[in-house]
Structure formats: C-alpha cells, structure tokens
Amino acid sequence: MSTPDIRPLHLGPGEIHVWSARDPQIDDAALLALYRSWLSAEETERMQRFMFERDRHQYLVTRALLRSTLSLYAPWVAPQQWVFASNAWGKPAIAAPAVPMAFNLSHTEGLVALALTLESSVGIDVEPRQRLADLDLAERFFSASEVRYLSSLPAADQGALFMTLWTLKEAYIKARGQGLSIPLDSFSFELATPGQIGFSCRTLAPSEAQRWRFWQWEHGPFVLSLGCCPPSRHSPGMAVQLYETVPGRPHAPRSAVMCRLSHRQGQPLVPGWRA
Template sequence: MAQLLTLDDNEVHIWRTDICQLSPELVASYLPLMSEQEQQRNRRFRSEQSRVADMITRVFARTVLSHYADIEPADWTFSQGEHGKPEVSNQGIKLRFNLSHSSKMVACAVSRSHAIGLDIEYIKRKNDVLAIADRYFSKLELNALFSLPVDQQQDRFFDYWTLKEAYIKADGRGISLGLGNFSFAIENADTISISFSDRIQQDPTAWQFRLVYPDPDHCMALAVQGHQQDLLVRQFETVPLKPKSSC
C-alpha cells in the first residue's frame, strides 16, 4: 500500500480521470473489484457504454478512497444515507465522498466529515441550454444570465447548472428541492453565495461553493456544508490501477 494522503477537516480533495485514457483491457480488470450487488446492478444496464461508465465510476471511487485508508479497493463497503446517498460503511472510517461523470471524465470529491456534492458537465453540447435555464433557474439567476454578453451566456449557464446539481447532491434530497427555489450569485470561481426561497429552510452561510475548470470542455462545481472560512480544495488526476510501465 502506498503512503496514505492526509485529509484535514478543512480540506476537500477532487480527483478526476479521463475516460479516454482507459484501455478496454484495463476496464475489464475492474469488474472483480466491485461488490456482488454492484455487479448485479451493472448487468442491468442495457448498453455496453453504460455498463463501462458505471464500472469505471464505481472502481474509481474505490481506488480514490484507498488513498486515505489502509483498505484495498475491493474491500470498501457502502450503505445508503437518509436520502439514499451512498456513504462509506467500513468500521472506524470517517470519510465522505461524492461522484460525478460526463461522457469523457469521471470525478470524485472526498471530505473527512462535511457533506459534499460534486457535479461535472461537458460544456460543448449543442442543445439549447438557455431554454433549459428559462425553465429551471430562479428569476435572480435568469436576470444575471441574460444581462451578460451573448457569447458568455452558455458558459455561465453551466456555472449555474453545475452549482445547482452539486448543491442538491450535497443536501441529499435531489431534484425534489426544486431548482428554482434557490439562487446562486457568482462573483468569481471562489466567491459564490447561495440564497433560498421560503420553501427551503437552510442557513445560506452554512454552505461554501467552488467552480473548477479542469479543461476547456468541462466545468465542475463543488458544494460543501460547513462554516469553515479557510476551506482548501486540492485537485488530483489519476488512472485507476494503471499498470506501471516497465523500463
């Protein structure tokens, strides 16, 4: 086992992997690392593409978590939290995590104890994202979005969208919250605030958010529940179980 990484209470680590770097042979080696329940779920996917994406995501989480505890990837166990969110259930392990994937990238955020949510989106899609905004965004967000120059609106749409997805994942209640019942104000990638309608009884100061742009094609958003003012976000890239090249 390699030396374990330190993860302080005020830290969140974000890991990502480029799916295109994973050979079919490497992906095939992931299956035995999944639990029997995960394998049964994987077999229910109708398309090969969906099965592969699910396999990569599950094993990616396992290999990432093994950077923080002396546990082999195959030995991690998980349970469902109050709202069905996966949680580590290995005895004595204090770790929180959240997964997200696009068509080309998988990402995993890890925290020692804070509720977290992560979303990653491929931002070069050709669909009419502004029509989606008109349906799901709050009035405050729509006003801010459409006040921007036209050539900046699509990128800002994905800023809002990933932040919304990250928040509802961190909260755990998902889409039932109603995407228009909370609003984001974005000053820059590290200065982001949230406000709530009367339907959501939460303290907006109890949340922190970050936007991350791993490459020109993707946007990531992180939501962290906690009042800590010195939140440190570190990023890592990896290829799960990639064989070491020989000399």
C-alpha cells in the same frame, strides 16, 4: 489480483480532495479485470444492465475510482472490502468499515470525478462546458435572479453560463443529499462579480446559508463545480486539492483553471483554493 503498492494519503479536517479520471483512456485489459474483481455482486449486476459498452465501461471506472481512492486514505481496507449504502434520496455513503469519510461522485462523457472530505456534506458535478443554453429549462427551474442574469447575456455566452449555474445547483443539491425534494428555484447563485460565487437560499437562515462554500474550475473541455458546508460557522474555511489518476495506478496532483469560488474577506484566489 492485488492492488499495486501506491503511497497512501492523509485527509485532514477542513480539506476536500477532488479526484478525476478520464475513462475513455483506460483500456488496459489487465487493469479492467482488476477493477471488475473489486466490484460487489450488486455493482456487477448493475453494470451488466447498461445497454451500451461505453456506459458499462464508465460505470466500472467510476466504481474503481471510488474504491481504490478510499483505500489510499484507509490502506488497511482493500478496494473490494468497501460496503456502501444510500439514503432515502439515493445519496451513497460508506456503510462499512466505519471510516469517517464522506464522498460524492459525478460523471459525464469523457470524465469521472470524486470528492472526498471528512465533512458530512459535499457535492460535486461535472458537465461539458460547451452546451447550448436551455432557457426554457432555466425559466422552469432556476431562480428569478438567475434567469434574469442568464437572459441579460449575449446569446453566445448563455450556454457556458447555463452550465456554470447548472453544475453549481447540482453540487448543492447533491451535497444536501435530498435530491429534487429541494426545489431548484429555492436557492440562487450570483455570478456578476468576476471570480466570485454568491449564494442565497430562502429555506435556510442567512447565517446557515453563509456557511456554504463553492468552487468552480475549467477542467479541459469540462466545468466542474464543488459545494460543501463546514460543520461550524466558525470554521476557518475549506481547502481543496485536485488529483488526476488512473484507478489502481500512481496518482498526481492536477492543475486546473479556477473560474470562481465563494468570496471570503482576505482569501485570495491562489493554489490551495481555500474558501
């Protein structure tokens, strides 16, 4: 089966493109067969190991989203030709062909998300917005300042704030690519100022911590967080564009409610989301 003729895209320096797909809505048999034709033998074997059909389906859509989207930016590479490898902590990257793109994936029930950039450090996490707060988990793993802020809120607001912090922390961990070898209480997010994300990390020099940029959206019933570190402290910032797609079919820009982003002097909260 061939890939439909879809307009290629360009990814420039200082840009992050975030893609999402609603996997439960993708049920066309011919399209799913196309996705399976793109998988490597290892991916096919891994997919078959999932016990439940919904998990096999989401895995298939996730890999199709990654492979087909990469080919939008490198149209000379067919989706089935991409080869991936993971580092010692399990963070995947492109192994072949030699195309200078970095990516990160996340999924939750009902949504898969992909972040693409030319930078080397990008992390994305998506979770349901409405979830019970786990204060015990927060006290065990969050920083002291995060726990104090979470505990100070009315009980009705703690669930959403817990997921706000959790997805930001996951995005940072995934961007660093070192898994839970980075203690979750070694870095902290500050959310007291509406619309803004503050960040500090006791294992980074202040100048390095200040380079990190974070964004967060409400994406329907989901919260989506993104983190990236520009290659230089002199970088003018990172601009983010959202897309929604069904892998292998035409895509469209995606609008979502911006909740907050890293504050930079003179940078308004407007479309383009440069931080």
